[in-house]
Amino acid sequence: MKWLLSVVALVACLLLTPAVHAGEKAKPNIVLIFTDDISARELPIYGSSKWSLPKTGKDTSDTQFRADTPVLDRMANEGLWATNAWSNTVCSPTRAMMMTGRYASIHKWWNNGDLGKSPDGNWVWPLYESSPWQLGHAARDAGYVSIWAGKTQMKQVDHRKFAFDEGVFTPGSYLYPDNPHTDFKLVKKKGGDKKDQINLDTGKTVQSYSQPSWYWKPSVALLNHPSAPEPGGEKEQITWWPHTPEAQAEYGLHTYGPDVELDFIFDFMDRAVADDKPFFVYHCSHLGHDGFDFLHPEAGNKLPGTPVIEWDGSAYTRTEPKITGDNGVYDTHGTVTGPGMYSHVEYLDYQTWLYLQKLEELGQLDNTLVIFTSDNGTWGYGKHSHDRQKGTHVPFIVYAPGLGLTKQGKQDVLLTLADMLPTLAEVMGVEPPEGYELHGESFWSFLTTDQADHRDWVYSYKGALQLIRGKHVLKDGYDKWWDVSEIPDDLISFPQIKDWSKVSDAHRAERDLFVNDIMPRYDNHATERDAPRNP
Template identity: 60%
Template sequence: MKIVLYFAMIITATVASQAHALDRPNIILVFADDISARELPLYGSSVWSPPTGGNTSDVAFRANTPALDQMANEGCWVETAWASVVCSPSRAMMMTGRYAHRHKWWNNKDKGRYLDAKGKPTVWPLYESSPVLIGHVAQRAGYATYWAGKTQMAGDLRRFGFDQGCFTPGELSDKDNPYTDFKMYEKKVDGTKLLFNSDTDQQIDSYLQHGWYWKPHVRLMKHAGNRNGFQWWPHTLESQAEFGLNTYGPDVELDFIFDFMERQQADGKPFFIYHTSHLGHDAFDWLHPESKSKWPGTPVVHWDGKGYTRDQPSVTGDEGVYDDHGTITSPGIHHHVNYLDYQMWLYRNKLTEMGIADNTVLIFCADNGTSGYGKNSSDRQKGTHVPLIILAPGMTKQGRQDVLVNMSDMLPTIAEMTGGNVPSDYEVNGESLVPFLYTDKSSHREWVYGYNGDDQIIRGDLVMKDGKGKWWDVSTQPDDLISFPEIKDWSEVSEAHRTQRDELLAVLPQFDLHASEHDAPGIELPALAAKPKKQRSRTKNPAGKASKAKVSSGAGERKSLFSDNFDGRELPGDDYTIARSAEGAWTISDGVLYGRQTNDDHGAVIRKHMDFKDIDIEFDFRFNGGTRFNFVLDDQNEKSVHAGHICRVSLTPKRISISDDKNGSMNLEVRKQRQDKNLNADAKASLQTVLAATQASAAVQLDEGKWHHARIQLKGDTLSAFIDGSEITRLKSPGIDHPTKTKFGMTVNGSSIDFDNLNAFLVPR
């Protein structure tokens, strides 16, 4: 069935009277970033995220949220609220009340296109695909509207229905900011595009971004005195004098929001606040450039049982060397959630101070699952399950609500609360929460839906179909909120389960338009290059997978150092580190590790930390669209080489190469010569001699889609590479005999290359 909501007066007299029990209520919608429901203690999960991402049950990394708990108990909290799996499509769902079959934002890097005024194919802005946005609804009802925080929207931000705004980076359109050097820049070095920290001018391993936490980029939209355009903040002599290392972006957002609220109260006008906080999103830590954590620390806050106090940040230093004097927390998403709790406490205090708490609706939710756990995942509800807490004076619901809610429901809810007009022939996929919140109605909707490219995810109260095509029994809630029983035999579940399966399958075709209607309707655009599609089902040790050949090491019995067959989980976990630039690049499905390049400027990096000198490593691999991978052996403490690289084996479908990186291409002096375009002929000849002496290669034929078995043996000054039991090439070079190595792992280029059965052995000398 097609869900089209018609907003006229088609509501009962009871609902109408209760919905309008509030006198044109103010509405504050706080949309946090990358926070799974499990990160809030309220949801009772036995597992949450540690500072480096993944899973932990260590209470030291669990958030403390007394203000949100109080808000949930006085209002209500929804057990199963869904967004989409990643930022852009979730924000599109929120702002439009529609799914991707209408707005065409399928994934962050997979958005529908249209022809702009110059005839150029570009991303279809939401105000073009969906001209009735959440801001427009409130504006047309006579509300003053304000948008603060992260934008991440294509097009003109002034066309989204907001009177004013205070934005921290959602794109990279702020390179000219004169007030902060917490930003990054790219430049080519020896033909390779590299990323640099503007604060230190040092190369970094991250994704291109500008600072939104400490010493943030802040741009104001249509602020007083500049009502038609944008301007940088700080914009006054007073604010410029106060701006610096102690300035925290989330504080700036809230200050401008509170100022807007006060001005609207003075004018006697109701307001709608759309606060899209960055809190929860991982970021480069400019104050600690070497940090391996995903989430930089926040200002320190203290809860005394009645309220919060906050330590004034005190940061000193420059050029990457900073001292926070104990005024900033350690890293971790739990501190981000704690700081959101502090801000929600500030919101409630402000509403009380202004005397409007009894006429203001306060909503707290998030856009998708946590980075390193659920973000970008179509597995079960990892990417879609987010927190939702609503405090609406006069509502009939309190505490936990075992109902289903989509973020698409926010637009029709705001429309009904404000009296905003949505044309009767305009398709909206959300359903207003007003009847549920203000009456004795015990349920809200029959199913919730999410999407990730061409993956569709849908669940009811009994069964769920995830983006991998698997079915799950969701009739009970597991302790970790995700370990539902998989349904493999439908005869073993109830008839009600089977009936709901059929109902959900009947819903999906209307939204399944990724292949047939990917872009804006009515125009002809050349198709984008299709990404290789992963197989939907795999079995362990499938036919065609290479068996482990017995290869004599020539050095006696090998002692096992490490073994991983990637069974029983969906992410690599704490045994590995993944570069920030490889967010979402490494996943596990059916016991296979999948690596795909997600950053255009660098391959996807994964490393296992381990101290060793000699080592013998075996693994299975398959080229599945990817073009190349390096297996590197590094010493992170060695400063004479770039990024600690000691030696590597590089594999493409047609060639295997071995490199002594310490004495060769990654040696800092050699790299300097390679990057020098003014080398004379003698120097160039000398450089080529060095490079030739530190490399070896051989041709191979590795078929796409076929499993092969690799063995990489490092002994003394010799590195050897075997494929399917045969030695292909070896290199004897002094740099390989570096006395210490601290990590090994893969760097993948392209999408994707698959791995399994990783084993490492110590080789006796």
């Protein structure tokens, strides 16, 4: 009788146990929050004595313009943050480097205006051709469902070929065709100067670059959302939102692009969890990037205000935007903040809080890796700059309360966004194709073992210019050398090295390694700028 009871108990146990193979844990979810044009110095956790003024990006120490980030601070202290994470100096090459795990010596995206041509010599070489295994492909191969949200910065490409299951894009000016739902657009003035644009909302000429709004009354595109039509040919790969009568009735001046992105991301997460699928969120927020302020077209604001939010010490509240007016004359009724980097960083803090709340609601907080970083330095300070590491020094925070991180708080390490693909692939449990060259190195073992350090140098580029730094020295795009063995108060005022006899042997050894070994590996802009030509 005892043996029968034991068998019954065993069968009951098996019936009640989730269908997971012996020794197999659920794959961790991944949320990668990839912000736009935000230097490390803009986050208080980095302790900089300088940050950016609202309209110019110039230095200030005025605390009214320093962001307050209670959620990111807590994540950095309970999780960890890297003191020296490097991107490239501007958007496109950074996104290419992070998505592919490779430098431009292979993928040929050297700078925003310096993108290598395709084998036929006519078009930009798409990343999925130069590097056919990227973030989306790793997620697909590992059995994840994935969504790509926000800004893509991928020109002349088919967005379906990056292997993401879904997309919700606030695309800027490079996704076709033209969105019919908003007149918050700047379009090139025929016969005008290079920067002459027509504001379609007012009909007036402004000096800027072509763009639809990605903030207020935004242009939003959907890829493969269940409610959207099946994409057709190459020119029909997306559906412009709002695409239903219900959504169109709710859309208007008060609609804020970053909120729309998050609504679709959370809808995606709900469906992934309901289907018992691990998910990968690649959220490329526009927050931090300059944009025309359609609500204040004469003000010259570079970073339009956000919805008003308030932190009470434990939670955020958001004021629902109320905006009235037309033709460039608007009243925000006190529901929109002033312009500036600090407003954007604070709204990112609010959205990060929403992520954590959502993960907890779904029961996924302890099984999710959250990473917060950016693509390059702040507009007006670091973006486009190859002076020291103004353009390349970005924030980097890792939060994963249930995934066994062995480090906590400040980590004085070097890492590059090229490390992202091999790291996330390792977390997902998938390897690149055999023989597939990656320049990045996984930092997962650093995060989860007693490994004391990650890497000895980080590398960047701006066209033919090369930037590199180690623990002791930094060479910038001006071929100036700097002593980086200590971090200055403003994170950038390193002593310049002019007399190598006055620095240590370690400084000279690092310089020699960079000049004689590391940089020559990737220095092929002059000889192999474009894709190999077809015969």
